[in-house]
Amino acid sequence: MSQTCQDIEAGLSLSSHYVDVHVSQREVLRLGKNTNKCLDKELVIKGDTDRQNTMLLNEQQYILLFGNAGMGKTTLIKKLCLDWSRDCIPQFDFVFLLNGKKLSITEPTYSLQTLLLNLSSSAPSCTDPEAVYAQVLAAPKRVLIIFDGFDELRNYETLLQTQEKDLITSLQKDSKTKTFTVRQLYSAILQRVLLPGCTLLLSTRPRGTASQLLRRTDSLLEMCGFTPANVETYLSQYFTEPGLRASALDSLKSISYLNLLCWNPGLCQLVCSILEQSRSLEVLPRTLTGLCHQVLCLKLEKDSRKLLAQLSSLAWEGVKANSSSLPTGQAISAKVKAFGLRTGLLLSHLLRTSPDLSSGDKEGGQNEAEVGETENKSENSERTTTEIAEHQNDHILLWANPFLQSYMAAALVTKHLEGLPYGDLSPSQILEACHYVYEAGFTYDDGGTDAGRTQLMTHLAANLPEFLTFHGVQLSPPDVFTVQKALEQGGTEGRSFCLDLEDSGIQICGLRALVGLNNINTYRSCIADAITLWELLEHSGEEGLLQRAVSKFTIHPLKAKQVCHIEHLEKLVNIHIHKSSSDVRYLNVIAMLVMIMMIHFPCRLGPDNGPLALPKLWILLPGLHNLQHLDLSQNCIGDEGNNTQKWHILLTHKISLPFLLLFFSSLYSNMISDEGAESLAAVLPHMSSLTDLDVKYNKLTDVGALSLGASLRNCKKMKTLRMWNQCIPYGVFDRLQQQDNRILLH
Known part of the structure; x- marks a missing residue:
């Protein structure tokens, strides 16, 4: 386990690049009397003050760890496993790390013993499987099973459906000798048919799969991302040479949006890779689209454009099919596969060969290549209007999103954004529109001239509702930045707004940025966060901003x-x-x-x-x-x-x-x-x-x-x-x- 979990990714290890981040305890609100339905519960969005004061629960049996892509769920799990291997978590004798992607193995070729001891990440260290398996069965309360990689699973609910009675009996009596599918075994563990009393830790993203898990979990933990101090710590570890480190920090602080993107650890790593090459770059990126573009440019040679186009076409087929795997039934050249694996746009998952398999299939020889979300693995990339390998019409993949669902040229993107019925959009769609306008303004208008950006932003600001609510929509630092830009543009057009930021999880610094705008008439937020902001402003002697922050606050x-x-x-x-x-x-x-x-x-x-x-x-x-x-x-x-x-x-x-x-x-x-x-x-x-x-x-x-x-x-x-x-x-x-x-x- 220690050897398996040491690496974060190529060139980065836990010992040199791991940064401790805040993990917050989340609460569930029960909505109705029937708690057997997952829709009867919803996640409670905490304010920034409450989130920082949260204490974690230690003795829980069913734990859900969630966070958006790139927030570090897998890295945290690796650190947990590494700590266990060093005797830092004495309450568990055994830890088994299972991958949700292995659900694609549909043949009934695994027993519970081979699943745990051959398919998990601890398999190489198991020298006496019979003795280990006997001890696992004897004391399941001393066992931690971690499920990682359920992010893209569309039919997770089927894992929670009650199994047929004959299958349950077979699983309970013959789980060592009989063979089952990975799905059947995963389902039996999750439903406590197998190893009742063990501790389960599942990682997922907050939407989709997470909503199906709420009724099962005892404890909900959320990855909170990097604080400004975490970002500086990461940069100091990434850039070991003092001069380069100072230059990188100065460059990062000069572009506020790029700095805010580093709230996401996965994007922070991408930003560092760009800053590392900043001396050879003409200009640093100012948008998420530009960041993705420059990262890809660093990875690609000039003769790779055709290969990239083929890979993009395959990725688009996967998006339409809601799958991350390469489509079957199509001839894919070895050159395209090699290019994808070399650049990191394809991920290869080798399935281990089980010594106990009764069939003659050698699953370890199969390659299960998957199309990644580009190397940043960030859900934020879904906000970009398109991702372009070169601005000269060489397209990458346009990710599916609520607004744009085909390859689009700059004029079409602008026309689409200008035609949106902003008054009818939900709070989350309003937020997406702010991101699209910000990205499109920089990406498509001849390198991002002020005139082009102003045209789109002016249209957005002119059509935003006067009572602007983000109630129930979590606002990250980059989210707040794009909303702030839209509101500032509205101010230049003579517009003013009333903001509802309650249950948005906005950070205190973001609350300060929005409340400080002159064209905000009133605002609502978490009362504790408002009081924290007032105390900070009073302590720093900012009387004018303090007066506005108090007088504009409303709780009605x-x-x-x-x-x-x-x-x-x-x-x-x-x-x-x-x-x-x-x-x-x-x-x-x-x-x-x-x-x-x-x-x-x-x-x-x-x-x-x-x-x-x-x-x-x-x-x-x-x-x-x-x-x-x-x-x-x-x-x-x-x-x-x-x-x-x-x-x-x-x-x-x-x-x-x-x-x-x-x-x-x-x-x-x-x-x-x-x-x-x-x-x-x-x-x-x-x-x-x-x-x-x-x-x-x-x-x-x-x-x-x-x-x-x-x-x-x-x-x-x-x-x-x-x-x-x-x-x-x-x-x-x-x-x-x-x-x-x-x-x-x-």
Whole structure:
């Protein structure tokens, strides 16, 4: 394992080029009651402040590691395996590294033993397979199985489908002697039919495969990419000669977009390869398209253009077929294959020969060549309008994307971008359009003159919606840069915008760049990130930018869906309550946020987070002085922990009462039973400001309904009480309505 995992790629090793990056713990939000469906869960996008403070969980059995292409998932896995080989991870006796690409082996030629000991990366070091396999079966909790390379798998869900009963029996009883397909064995391991209790680590990209895995995983880890400090560390390791290192750093800082692309470690390596040759280059690239172009130029000789064109045609066939493998049934010359392998545009995966195979097939002699995403392996390359080997009409591959799906000349690209219905595009499509316009402006207009760039950018800026939202779309540093350029151009045209950056994961530096634009009227973001930005600006003495950052911030309408939302709101309220002289510059704005925009507060945390966050809310409520409508529906309050009794404690406390003006409260669908209803009934007469209460679709029966009905007689200011559910007999409910017409069915 140590020998296998030492190399990152040609010329780069873990010992000389590995950089520790931040790995963030991600959360899953349960969307519905049926958790057996993957669509019932979605990833929670954390703010930058929360992401940096995340602590990782160590003892988990099903771990998903995800990140975009080039973010370093495979490198991190290799480092993990290398650390294990050096006794740095003592909780595992065995680690098996399996490749998702081996699913292309369709013949039933592997047993569980040969899969683990001959197909995994630890195979060469296994000198006593029988003893090792026996120990693996005896203590699966001491085994870590890593699945890498599932990024391009289209039908991953079939691996999670329940196997036929006969096959499960065969796998459990005869997994050593019988042979199966790789898919059957992978599926049995993932479904815990084989080696139950072992720890599983799977790597994938955030879209597609990852969404199918959410319901299975115990822990979600995300690769966060390089920080500016990481980039400098990597450059110092890549360029060992001090003079060249200083020159590379200066060149990188002179082109801001190129610097931001280095957030992606895979692209950072490509940038370094360009900087290494910068003395022989006329100009450094200013776009992702230009970066890919120059990297390819460094790899290609002049007589390789025809070979590249043939390889591009094959790659395009693969894209249309959703496959990374070379198409079968076509005659491919040895010269084309050799060219592809030499340049790194083709990857060859040699399948090991298993000594235990009963058939005579020698799989190790087969070459499974695959068309890579060019050497940068970056998903960001899908954003380029086209990738061009030479600007003189020598095309490479145009990757499939939402907007452009054929070979296009510069004029056609421009026409297409100008014809997009920007007002109808989704947030992710708006972001893609910003990238296309930025790339096209530099790539296609005679080397990127200002006039050409301005024409496209002006059209984009003129058609962007005034209320520009990127809610739920993760914004990387390069994303923020292209959006900033579009907004700046809009400013020159006299346009201003309102930005929604909530749940976008934008970094603090990116938030600062966008908020600092003069033509931003208002912006929304993670509250904790906004406060962090304010503190940084206050510390650096940038009073003008601080004033704009505070005055333009808005949280209306506010919806609390996560535990962290309550924690963030608490920070804002604390600034308001515990004011100091240094806060005077923006205290009035914060007070307005707290006092005015908190009139309506929907707090819908769901069945998982509700019980965790509500205790924080009880403490926070007295600080929300102007609160009139508190919506606590679907929070799974129930009766456990006497949550409803805390209303009594809060609302009858002499200090709390003057501050709370609670006119409407919704406890809709919170699993409150008769016990909770009785506690709530005892509270109602003391809630002098409460005018409307909704407790529909809870678990209270006629006993709880009668308690609330009796209590309502002592609540003269109450206007409505909604408490219908299927557990209350209709006759009881009808009688209560006759006694008090404030009790409503809906």
